[in-house]
Amino acid sequence: MKTYIIDLDGTMYSGGTNxxxxxxxxxxxxxxxxxxxxxxxxxxxxxxxxxxxxxxxGFKDIKEEDFFTSAMATAQYIAKNYTExxxxxxxxxxxxxxxxxxxxxxxxxxxxxxxxxxxxxATYKKYSEALHHILKGAKFIATNPDRLLANNExxxxxxxxxxxxxxxASGVEAVKIGKPYQTILNILLEEKKLKxxxxxxxxxxxxxxxxxxxxxxxxxxxxxxxxxxxxxxxRLKVYPTRVVKNLRELIK
Numbered sequence: 001m002k003t004y005i006i007d008l009d010g011t012m013y014s015g016g017t018n019x020x021x022x023x024x025x026x027x028x029x030x031x032x033x034x035x036x037x038x039x040x041x042x043x044x045x046x047x048x049x050x051x052x053x054x055x056x057x058g059f060k061d062i063k064e065e066d067f068f069t070s071a072m073a074t075a076q077y078i079a080k081n082y083t084e085x086x087x088x089x090x091x092x093x094x095x096x097x098x099x100x101x102x103x104x105x106x107x108x109x110x111x112x113x114x115x116x117x118x119x120x121x122a123t124y125k126k127y128s129e130a131l132h133h134i135l136k137g138a139k140f141i142a143t144n145p146d147r148l149l150a151n152n153e154x155x156x157x158x159x160x161x162x163x164x165x166x167x168x169a170s171g172v173e174a175v176k177i178g179k180p181y182q183t184i185l186n187i188l189l190e191e192k193k194l195k196x197x198x199x200x201x202x203x204x205x206x207x208x209x210x211x212x213x214x215x216x217x218x219x220x221x222x223x224x225x226x227x228x229x230x231x232x233x234x235r236l237k238v239y240p241t242r243v244v245k246n247l248r249e250l251i252k
Contacts, residue, residue: 002219004200006202011203014151014225021249024247091119117159206238223246
């Protein structure tokens with residue numbers, strides 16, 4: 001029995017709108033006792049907020065432990081690989097919670113790390129403060145590289161665009177943790193005691209969800225409900241194992 005590793009934005013929902021077929025697919029997994037984990041690059045929400053968001057959209061029997069985020073992976077990466085603890089954070093409550101759970105310190109001066117997740121309230125001043133720390137030698141670590149964030153029928157600027165700005169300004173390349181980088185997958189597999197052959201990666205984004213599986217030689221399912229459609233496969237040269245238009249196609 002394989003565990004579904006399921007993306008959220010663009011796969012389960014788009015902003016405050018359900019993706020057609022998503023609730024039915026999760027209900028199907030529950031009915032068949034098929035295991036799943038929501039693996040999201042979105043570092044903005046805490047586990048509690050992520051659960052509440054899905055319950056408010058009509059999903060049933062969602063638990064906090066169902067979620068694993070790029071914020072959680074980033075915090076664990078820092079805690080496991082470094083003894084330093086002082087982090088200057090660009091991000092929201094999800095990243096703050098994850099860093100604190102790993103006993104990392106959030107500070108404004110003398111940072112060992114600049115940790116960058118999407119921050120929808122960030123200002124020019126805060127971006128510049130992050131840059132100052134990087135220029136002083138703080139390690140530059142990014143939760144995720146998404147260029148776009150699905151929002152209802154359009155897209156918002158993703159964290160990858162912010163990372164690109166800071167990389168350009170500083171001349172320093174960020175260490176990137178989230179999909180498509182193998183770091184998030186390795187941390188998830190270790191935490192959940194799974195192996196690559198035990199999972200199926202399901203998502204809408206060829207550059208993150210599907211590329212993660214493609215590079216790791218893991219089974220992938222692309223759903224054409226978010227960032228990319230089937231016509232993008234040849235252009236991006238990222239090839240999913242299977243493509244579906246709607247998640248109802250996976251209900252047997």
